[in-house]
Amino acid sequence: MTVSRLKDIPGIGVDKMGDAADAERNRNILRLENLDTDLRPPPEALARTHEAIDDDDANSYLPFTGQTALREAVVARMRGSTGIDYDPHTECIVSAGGLAGILNVLLSILEPGDEVVLTDPTYAGLINRVRLAGGVPRFARLLPGADGWRLDLDSLAAAVSERTRVFLVMSPSMPSGFVANAQEWDAIGTHCRRANAWLVYDAAMERIVFDGQPVIQPAALPDMRERTITVGSVSKEYRMIGWRVGWIVGPAAIMADVRLTSLSNVVCQVGIGMPGATAALTSNDDGVAQAVAQWQERRDFLLTALRDLPVIRPDGGWSLLIDTEQLGLASDEASRLLLAKADVAATPMKGWGPHAGRYLRFVFANEPVARLADIRARVRTAWGM
Template sequence: MTVSRLRDIPGIGVDKMGDAADSSKNRNVLRLENLDTDLRPPAEAIRRTHEAVDDDDANSYLPFTGQVALREAVIARMKQSTGISYDANSECIISAGGLAGILNVLLSILEPGDEVVLTDPTYAGLINRVSLAGGVPKFARLIPGADGWRLDLDSLAAAIGPRTRALLVMSPSMPSGFVATETEWAAIAAHCRQSNAWLVYDAAMERILFDGRQVIHPAALPDMRQRTITVGSVSKEFRMIGWRVGWIVGPEVIMTDVRLTSLTNVVCQVGIGMPGATAALTCSDDGVAQAVAEWQTRRDFLLGELHDLPVIRPDGGWSMLIDTEQLELSSPDASRMLLAKGEVAATPMVGWGPVASRYIRFVFANEPVSRLADIRNRVRAAWGI
């Protein structure tokens, strides 16, 4: 019998699609189902990680909040994004990946039944972690249009209630590529202030912005430093998925509890991963600008090739959504047909929000344009359109 905390957690779907693509053993399959990338991490991060394998200091539980050099590098990164100073000892904790950090934060701020507002669509793993921590997910709708995705401010206001404890926002958001504007961030911040709610900001893709967009960090908004908990990682921007190194930065008043949760949950981070993460954050060339340029090229190629389909433009991130209901296909059926007839692995967005189930996701971070060249023919073979 499933325990109650798992009853409303359906999974994320990506694992099943990945298994299906792997089991086919067909190297011609386009791997658009999972947030991997073929772009290399910073060379200095790889070199320092190799050295850490033989470094006894990296083979340790201590310090429990993460290596000092890494915490200092994270704080310096936060200063660049926000203009705000944080204390590396009391306001920063290293986590075993960004999502472990998200869960530890939610476990630290939620009482059972507290509500957390997320966008719809959003990553199923965020929704699931709210439920796992005893919270109740509420949703503010993202509206697709010619201008990409926009946050429905009326829907946001309607999602706020007397039990709202936090707003959990990712920008750029996964899976849509939604990037919050100044106006949207101002509305989010206003609700946090009026409701005395936390803003949990998932900054995993913060700098993966297209078309010249600039980072807007919500902690820099008026009266938001004391209300914002930022969770980041080296997985996406720095292409270091397997290192499992993330961080949590926030005001000392809550970080004391987050530290206790972190100690009780994962205890410590990946020791040999932290020196490489520090190198990524401090090296002279982290490769982020070059990587973003390549991902934008792939996005633009797909938008061009699929222009006659209901694809919504992402303004950042690693993926885009196609509205299969407009094609009179359910997203699970569309996904099965793509793999069987088009040799394309793509994940249906079931469980990624109430409206999200009408979409299928194409990840463009892991396949070069040369491999994507026949994508429209593959889709036509699968869906007959």
């Protein structure tokens, strides 16, 4: 019998697609289903991680809030992006990956039945964590257009009610690649202040923005420092997925509760992962700019190769969406045909928001342009168009 907290949680789909692709290792499958990347982490991070294996201090539960050097590096990064000072001891906690941090935050600020405003589409794992924490998801729609994705401000306003407790926003957003502009952040901040709600900002891909767009950190917006909780990690920007190191930064008062939740949940982080994460954040060249340039090159190639299909341009992140319903195909059927006939693994977006089910996601972070060269021919083989 399924417990009630799981009854509205369908999973994320990526796991099933990944298993299906793994089962066909003898085939030349394009792995576009999962947010991995083939680009290497910063060399300093690799070297320091190797050293940490022999470092007894890294083989410890303590300190429970994360190694001091890493917390200091995180608040230094926050100072650089926001101009705001945070106390590494009372306003920063290291988490076992960014998503563990988000769950701990939601468990710390939500009462059962409180409403959380997210974008549609958004990562199914965020929606699921809202439900696990007892929250009720409400959605502000992202609208696709010739210039990419924009937040429907009327939909945002309609999603807010007297039960709104949290705005949970990712920018760049997964899976769409939506990057909130100044007007959209201003609208989010205005609604957040009016509702006396928290802004939980998923900053996992913060600097992965294309075409020279600015990075906007919402904690720096007027009167938002005291109601913004920023959750980041080394997984995406620093290409350190397996380290499982993230961080939470926010006002001291709420961080005391987040600390208690963290101690009651995962307890502590990956000890041998934190020194490498610290090295990544403090390195002279973290490789982010070069990685973003490569990811943008792959995005641009896919946009050109698939230009006759209903593909929506991402302005950041690791993936793009195709509206398969415009082609007369349900997204799960489009995914099945791609794997069966064309050796392409791609995940349908069912469960990623009320209107997300019409889309199929292509991840471009893990396949170089040379491997993507025949993508249009593969799609034609699978879909006959």
